[in-house]
Amino acid sequence: MAKHAYGTTLTWDSIAVAELTNINGVEITADTVDVSTHDSADAYKEFVVGMLDAGEVSLEGFFDYTDTTGQHAMLTDMNARAAKTGIITFPSATGTTWTFSALITGFKIGDATTDGAIPFTSKLKITGVPTLAVTASAGMSALTISESAVVTPTFAIGTFTYIATVLSGVESVTATPTAAAGVITVNGNTVATTEASSAITLSAAGTNTVITIIVTETGKSPKTYTITVARAA
Numbered sequence: 008m009a010k011h012a013y014g015t016t017l018t019w020d021s022i023a024v025a026e027l028t029n030i031n032g033v034e035i036t037a038d039t040v041d042v043s044t045h046d047s048a049d050a051y052k053e054f055v056v057g058m059l060d061a062g063e064v065s066l067e068g069f070f071d072y073t074d075t076t077g078q079h080a081m082l083t084d085m086n087a088r089a090a091k092t093g094i095i096t097f098p099s100a101t102g103t104t105w106t107f108s109a110l111i112t113g114f115k116i117g118d119a120t121t122d123g124a125i126p127f128t129s130k131l132k133i134t135g136v137p138t139l140a141v142t143a144s145a146g147m148s149a150l151t152i153s154e155s156a157v158v159t160p161t162f163a164i165g166t167f168t169y170i171a172t173v174l175s176g177v178e179s180v181t182a183t184p185t186a187a188a189g190v191i192t193v194n195g196n197t198v199a200t201t202e203a204s205s206a207i208t209l210s211a212a213g214t215n216t217v218i219t220i221i222v223t224e225t226g227k228s229p230k231t232y233t234i235t236v237a238r239a240a
Contacts, residue, residue, distance in 0.1 A: 014098040017066065019131075020084070020091040024077040026127065027068035030095060033105045033137050034062040061107060061133035064093065070116045070125040078116075081129055085111035093131055102142035102227035107133045146222050146230035149185035153203065156180060156236065168233050175212040175239040182207065182218055182234065189224035213240035 017024050038057035047053050071078055084091055088110070095105040113130030150162050156171040173180060181203040182193050190197060193204040209216045216236045223229040 010098055010101050012098070016096045017064075018094045018096070019077065019081055022076045022080065024066065024081070025068075025071040025074040026078075027066055029065075029067040031065045032095070033064060033107065033133065033139075035137070036060050036062060059136075061135075061137045063112070064095070064107075064109065064131040064133065065113075066127075066129045066131070068127045070127040078127055078129075081111055082114050085114050090134055093133075099226040100223075100228075102144075104140045105137055106140065107131075107137035108135050109133045142227045144189050144222050144224040144227045144230050145187055147184050147186045147191075147220065147232060150220070150232070150234075151183040152218075152234065152236070153181040153183070154179075158234070167231065169235070171218075171234050171236045173209070173236060173238055177209065177238060179206040179208045180218075180236060181205070182220060184220055184222070186222045189222045189227075192221045192223075194219055207236075209236055209238050212238050214238060 015030055017027060017030050037059050039054040040057040041052060042055050043052040090108050090110050093107050093109045097103040109131035111129060112132045113128065115128045116125065119125050146164060147162075148164060150158070150169075152158055152171045152173075154173050154177045156173045158169050158171045160166060160169065162169070171180070182198075183203045184191050184193065184198060184200065186200050191200060192198065194207060196205060198204045207216065207218060216238070218234040218236060220232040220234070221229050222232075
């Protein structure tokens, strides 16, 4: 599910850097090592993965003369050749962060014009392994499909895809989700925990109908469950 990037922030040594308009993401690349020999199959070169490189994070924005603990501190750390912790925090709806140690390899304030704000740019060279963290919603702890539907596999917190089988004469079902926290939607409609959804009309006998249940906690990524209701022929 796509999310707008507005609201993404970067902290440097636990301090938010002000007035940023662009934060390029972490890009991990791998070197390759040529291990070809005269015995390589079919005279094709062979390679193994070498060192990994987390690259560089570039920042763009506007100079904020009051940001003494953010923008100004970055120049201090560059002069000191000090590695500090950077954290890119994506919008709260994603529950996602990149955390890394980095050295500042570029810092610029300038290019002032008569019709624009004073720009600020910086470059952070990542050293070591960056960490991508995604905080997920807790999700459901139980699920019931009405009309004596046989649900397989047996519900489990870590299982997100199910098949519910009903008799041919069943024309609609309800879904009753249980979740300790977050907003629950069943096919896009909000449902309270332990309460049945509105009736979901099934397709003709012998066909399938998909029910999508999403649990979303504030500041965490959603968990999505898919239940395919199979109506007997």
